[in-house]
Amino acid sequence: MSDFDSSAREAIYRVIGARRDMRNFTPDPVDPGVLRRLLEAAHAGPSVGYMQPWRFIRVTDAALRGRIHAHVAEEQERTADACGERAREVQRLKLEGIRDCGELLVVALCDQRERYVLGRRTMPEMDLCSAACAIQNLWLAARAEGIGLGWVSLFEPATLAGMMGMPADAQPIAILCVGHVPAFYERPMLEAEGWDERRDLDALVFENSWEAAAS
Known part of the structure; x- marks a missing residue:
């Protein structure tokens, strides 16, 4: 049995289909309540062993x-060189909106490997998977609020960690550009x-x- 009626279910699928990795923002501030x-929403994400590794x-x-x-x-220039x-x-691609977005968030993992073994003994990367789920929650909630989000991964983790004053057992995994946008892309930007x-x-x-085809 579903606790949600058809309109609520349709809304979920609409938000998923309309989510975009945004690069173009307006300078308008994001309401603190939003x-x-x-x-x-991010903090409500699932985490292996209930470790909640995100910061x-x-x-x-x-x-x-x-x-x-x-x-x-x-890093974009270095990536360009690596792409031959x-x-x-x-x-020429616009791969970030750091200077323009209303809010800038850095997401990091907090290393809790010794304490949280449940679900991670054979797959230690599950803390990263858990944090990615939290980011996806944030992303979908932002789209539902009419707020754009862009995930930037063009950085050297050690350099960014130093900028943010992170302890040795923390690692940045994402820069999130969050803010109002002129319009949401009709198609994913890299596809367009x-x-x-x-x-x-x-x-x-x-x-x-x-590679066995599903029936």
Whole structure:
């Protein structure tokens, strides 16, 4: 039995389908109440062993935001070099909105490996998976609120950790640009830019063994 009527279920699927990785923002501030709801949605995410490994750092210092942006810009150039013949494509892509978004969050993992073994003994990366679930919760809640979110991964973890004053047992996994947007993209930005396209679902669903087509 579902506790949700058809309109509520439809809304969930609409939000999932309309979620976008946003890069273009307006400078309008995010209402503090909305930001709190987004963080609460993230904190309601599932976590292996109930470890709740996520930590969120809100960047409010303009100079720090500037240093983060400069570092990400350098990493985009290094990424372009690593992409070989597609280097120019990478250079022209807008891959972050750090200077423009209303809120900037850095998400980090807090290393609790010795304490939290349940669910992680053979798969220690489940703390990262748990934090990714929290970010997805935040992302979907933001879309439902009409707020854009962009996940930036172009950074050197040790460098960003140093900027944020993180302890040795913490590791940054995401820079999140959060804020109002002029409009949500009709299609994922990298798809619209011709970088790649969404795979056909039927080619990714197997039955009983690898690459055995599901009936």
